[in-house]
Amino acid sequence: MDLNLIKPKVKNESDKYSWNLYKYLLKHKNTKVYYSKINSFTDDEHTYDKSSLVKMDTLIGVESEDGLIGARLIDILRKIPSMDFWYGNVKNNHVEITEDFFNDYIEIGRCLFDQSHDGLLRNADNRFTYINEDERKCNWCGIEQHKEIEEEIKHVTHWI
Numbered sequence: 001m002d003l004n005l006i007k008p009k010v011k012n013e014s015d016k017y018s019w020n021l022y023k024y025l026l027k028h029k030n031t032k033v034y035y036s037k038i039n040s041f042t043d044d045e046h047t048y049d050k051s052s053l054v055k056m057d058t059l060i061g062v063e064s065e066d067g068l069i070g071a072r073l074i075d076i077l078r079k080i081p082s083m084d085f086w087y088g089n090v091k092n093n094h095v096e097i098t099e100d101f102f103n104d105y106i107e108i109g110r111c112l113f114d115q116s117h118d119g120l121l122r123n124a125d126n127r128f129t130y131i132n133e134d135e136r137k138c139n140w141c142g143i144e145q146h147k148e149i150e151e152e153i154k155h156v157t158h159w160i
């Protein structure tokens, strides 16, 4: 993969693409991406789906003879790991998703990690273009969203 496709414009700053992931991939050539067959939140089986990627269940690294030397995506995004781990069993309990993962990442950038567009991403100030007060469009993946306001009723007990 051509890393220039996912290189953030400003050094040390994420934009549509993550700086930490870019740096990690610069240091590790020919990386593979593996996705756990079991969802670690629910314990159910799951397969890769770009609309619901579980960062904790995604491993990125370099293949070794009988495993993978790398790190969890969730850790790479937070901070570039200073060392890698060896995942010996990776081929039994994971599925390789390298091509799908990078194709989706090139297309929608960090929205792959926050498809609800509700999460907190760093350096996301320019993520949205506001069409008007109630509508916005994501500059990274193109999704259009409208605002819905829900009334919340709160009960407070006072002893007076």
Ligand SMILES: [Zn+2]
Residues within 6 Å of the ligand: 111, 117, 138, 139, 140, 141, 142, 143
């Ligand atoms: Zn988006």
